[in-house]
Amino acid sequence: MPADLAVIGLGHLGLPLAQAAVAAGIQTVGYDTDPRPHAELSAGRTPVEGSLSASEIRRMLSGGFRPTADPAELGRVRTAAICAPTPLGPDRTLDLGAVTDATRALAARLRPHTTVLVESAVPPGTTENVVRPLLEEGSGLRAGRDFHLAHSPGRLDPGNRARTLARTPKVIGGLTPACTESAAAFYGRLTDKVVRARGPREAEMTKVLETNFRHVNIALVNEMAVLCHDLGVDLWDVIRCAETKPFGFQPFRPGPGVGGHGVPLDPGYFPYSGHTPGHPLRMVSLAKEINDRMPGYVIQRCATLLNEHGKSVRGARVLLLGVTYKPDLADQEASPAREIASRLMDMGAQIGYHDPLVLDWRVRDLPVPRADSLYEAAAGADLTVLLQHHRTYDLQGLAVKAQLLLDTRGATPAGAAHRL
Incomplete structure (x- = not known):
């Protein structure tokens, strides 16, 4: 037919x-x-x-x-x-x-x-x-x-x-x-x-603007996360207060990196961008640089937390929670979890993971051990890192069980974990 x-x-x-x-x-x-x-x-x-x-x-x-x-x-x-x-x-x-x-x-x-x-x-x-x-x-x-x-x-x-x-x-x-x-x-x-x-170019550029808007704003709040941590300011409370403004503000939240299929685009570098190729969008380039640094910042925070508790990254048992790019979705496209795991492995850490949506996970073509019992794995790990907040996670209970918990999504109750 x-x-x-x-x-x-x-x-x-x-x-x-x-x-x-x-x-x-x-x-x-x-x-x-x-x-x-x-x-x-x-x-x-x-x-x-x-x-x-x-x-x-x-x-x-x-x-x-x-x-x-x-x-x-x-x-x-x-x-x-x-x-x-x-x-x-x-x-x-x-x-x-x-x-x-x-x-x-x-x-x-x-x-x-x-x-x-x-x-x-x-x-x-x-x-x-x-x-x-x-x-x-x-x-x-x-x-x-x-x-x-x-x-x-x-x-x-x-x-x-x-x-x-x-x-x-x-x-x-x-x-x-x-x-x-x-x-x-x-x-x-x-x-x-x-x-x-x-016309077609305006429609194509609409996608560029929408995608870059997301990345630039995430980059801004990621920079704020680093600054607020250094100053001892609770960024998550700052965002909670700021989002009550009924005009001129849209809340974005920091994280361990930016994943998904929508990548930041700089049309100035593309051969079909019109009459003025080669004029880069500097803000987009900077946003990408900032967001690409976040996995490294997470590693830095992991090392600092372990050191403060008398442990080295080398030989530490690190449990990664949530390896997808988005909560409650199995898609791993451009998820920062793989880079974070890879860097921790380079530093000698023993990596495990848990994700209710991902039954098999590989980094550098090597299988990463999957935790069957989340609470037991968190209790046995030197450091547990929440990379993605799936709704099935009981974070309050997890915070009690984990020896040390780093929350990169601001999902745990205030004071229950170390937050990004």
């Missing part, structure tokens, strides 16, 4: 979009240039941790979602959404390899009047200067005349049940006004509100 929508890229962006489309009654196929997601989905399993659960995948399949390994399916749809990942490459810029692979797969089968949507996080100008020419060269069709092309940045908050795709405004920037309206007609079936950007 021909589908209405093809989602290309079955990861953190593509699966939630496919889920929303199936729920809206849209016949949807899912395709990935990597064959592994197709095999996992066909078996009713989620191909990426921290995205949809296995039960949600099974509901999608029963609702008509069809994962496919046949790229010919891409030529039988009215709408195609490119949701390929864009991880950081060796040069610390976004790797567009998966996006170009997905675009080429679609281009070879693109038919007239199709609406092509780009949801991948890409540098401003990519939709016009990378995706468009690949589609036109591969299909012989012209964007804006023979098919519609638009960018709509992914905006979901993984694990947030209140902020579903339907309840999150969708920003859309089309190559032409007609492209924008075609994209708006599609997304209007999935979400309560559609926001029209002036």
Whole structure:
């Protein structure tokens, strides 16, 4: 049966979009240039941790979602959404390899009047200067005349049940006004509100601004955490007081590092950023530097605490709690836990971990021992470090059992543990 929508890229962006489309009654196929997601989905399993659960995948399949390994399916749809990942490459810029692979797969089968949507996080100008020419060269069709092309940045908050795709405004920037309206007609079936950007670059830059806003503000509060500790000031109480201000303030909280799929982006370094490449956003670069220092600061605090209690890091038994990047989510993408564990291992510490969502954890391809009994492990460890606060953790009880507890999330009651 021909589908209405093809989602290309079955990861953190593509699966939630496919889920929303199936729920809206849209016949949807899912395709990935990597064959592994197709095999996992066909078996009713989620191909990426921290995205949809296995039960949600099974509901999608029963609702008509069809994962496919046949790229010919891409030529039988009215709408195609490119949701390929864009991880950081060796040069610390976004790797567009998966996006170009997905675009080429679609281009070879693109038919007239199709609406092509780009949801991948890409540098401003990519939709016009990378995706468009690949589609036109591969299909012989012209964007804006023979098919519609638009960018709509992914905006979901993984694990947030209140902020579903339907309840999150969708920003859309089309190559032409007609492209924008075609994209708006599609997304209007999935979400309560559609926001029209002036064009694809404005839509792409919206993602850059939103991601950098998060990183810059986290960097500010991370610097405040270091300063307040040095001054003997309770930062967590400061934040509690400051967030009562009804205007001009939004609370952010410090932590051991910044994880997740949204990396800080400096469009000044990208080749498609417009007429003024090479003008870096200095605040973004500084924010990244500050946030990248936090795992090292956590190590410093660990060493100081152990030293104050007559122990050395070398030979110390250290238990790490929560190794995912976000609470109550299994996703480990860019979690600072791995770097912290690696540094502690270099210093000679004996590392163990506990995480209710991660049953097997490896650092440098070596398995890290997992604690079966949390309280027993905390009682036996010289130092317990809370890196992620999953709601299943009873922190008051943990503070009683642990010999020494460092809370990097400010989740323990005041005075119950050493806080970042």
